[in-house]
Amino acid sequence: RDQGIKFELNYENQSFVQAGKRNFWGGLPIKTEDKGVGLMRQLFARTEEIGIDVWYDSRAVELVSEHNTITGVVVEKGHTMVTVQTSGVILACGGFEANKKMRSENIGEEWEAAIVRGTEFNTGDGISMAMAVGAQKFGQWSGCHSIGTDYNAPKVGDFTKPGDIFKKHSYPYSVMLNNEGKRFVDEGADLRNYTYAKYGREVLKQPGHVAYQIYDAQVRPMLRKEYDLEEATIYKADTLGELASLLPVNQTQFLKTIEEYNSAVQDGEYRPAEKDGKGTKGITPPKSNWALRIEQGPFYAFPVTCGITFSFGGLHVDTTGHVLDKEEQPIKGLFAAGEMIGGIFYENYPGGSGLMSGAVFGKLAGSSAARYTQEKVETINNH
CATH class of the missing domain: 3.90.700.10 (Succinate dehydrogenase/fumarate reductase flavoprotein, catalytic domain)
Structure with missing residues (x-):
């Protein structure tokens, strides 16, 4: 709400009038204005307002890692490969639901026939990049929403x-x-x-x-x-x-x-x-x-x-939003949020909980990444 997100009662699909009284059901009485489309519009407006750069046609292809610490990310910007030096990276790239090969290998061959309800670009790139630097797979990789x-x-x-x-x-x-x-x-x-x-x-x-x-x-x-x-x-x-x-x-x-x-x-x-x-x-x-x-x-x-909406399988992340390696130790400087978080959903999904998960892990990852960067800056200044 403080960042400009507007909420409203979910009259349209989550309530009935019974005996003159409106009853909300299914544990989902509120929604964002104009649902997900409205949520994104409001977030982008806030991003512009506070001066955050957004690079379009810029695909992250590789994480730069030194001594189990993330120091940058390689981005394919147009036809040029750019290495962005950074103290930390937050991955919020979604699952692999739009990747036919990964769907077939992990969920089942019949899933090649599924319609992809969302973006065609959620092809598991973020998960693959993280695993390439030692991140641990986690959750029900054979399941999906x-x-x-x-x-x-x-x-x-x-x-x-x-x-x-x-x-x-x-x-x-x-x-x-x-x-x-x-x-x-x-x-x-x-x-x-x-x-x-x-x-x-x-x-x-x-x-x-x-x-x-x-x-x-x-x-x-x-x-x-x-x-x-x-x-x-x-x-x-x-x-x-x-x-x-x-x-x-x-x-x-x-x-x-x-x-x-x-x-x-x-x-x-x-x-x-x-x-x-x-x-x-x-x-x-x-x-x-x-x-x-x-x-x-x-x-x-x-x-x-x-x-198919999103895949359940993802990365192992701790309660601070840090991505964990195969020994379940934090990969320094690497954080994740949203659908990339494995271990939240198994077999089924209660309506609205994906948005809740995104909000919770987004807040954790953002706060932890900011704190991690601040600590690094203080360490450098002290030396």
Whole structure:
């Protein structure tokens, strides 16, 4: 806030009005103004205001190390290689989610097919540079944050159309079917915030890396804003049979699955703002919450595929933001923040925690690097 970041209540996608009272859910009641795009805009404005130089088209390619101490960084600035002498380096280069080879080697061959939701330039360069000077790998290198995103979303993120507009996160109110016409996850296992980052990989496992979120007229008005955007891919029909005929699915199995699901739905009060326990009985996988029969036309299908957001594997960093070597000793002058920090997420991810991690480790790394530089200057002056 002191650096000009504006926060606001997260009305749009994290709250419902119930009995005249607005309830925020999922542990995420606030957001930055205009989300991530707004956050970056405000940070760059502050950077300009206080006179920090930003070099564009300038790729860091190598860390300069002497006696396990970082003394500089080699930068490819245009067509010239420049060595910047420095007392310390903070790496905040993101993960390797945009690197097909690293995804395939570490997460699995099928991940070559994933859409990259963010920048195409997060190719693991910072991690590789750090490891070249002895940094220790850490965390779940076989894991990542991924989501169900529109099947026709761009293959890499586009700043004119941020990846957020293509996500499809109302699936707890849907049933999701694959090309074979079968369900494959418990759509209502938990609040969206606690399942969306692991269900992307489940979609990736399906034939053709595609699934279909199915809704009826009962829940269509409750869907998140992104379902109403012109970028959303949507199929609509007055009957389930007509809807199945519009999709490249096994139509017989599609209709059978929905019939079995409808028969398994148990009575109970439907409460979309909380886990209501209104589930199914006798089918696998179950639907544990928010189970309504799909019976009121018109009916809707939204095709989704897997979009990778960031990789979980990174560097081992201590509680001061120092990068550690293979003996778990700090590499002097080397710090890291953001998605490069390994060991934070395993298997899953709770919504909003990446921003929190970035804020915490950014503050730690920045403060520690400043303190480290100051101590070096004082040592030199004393001599």
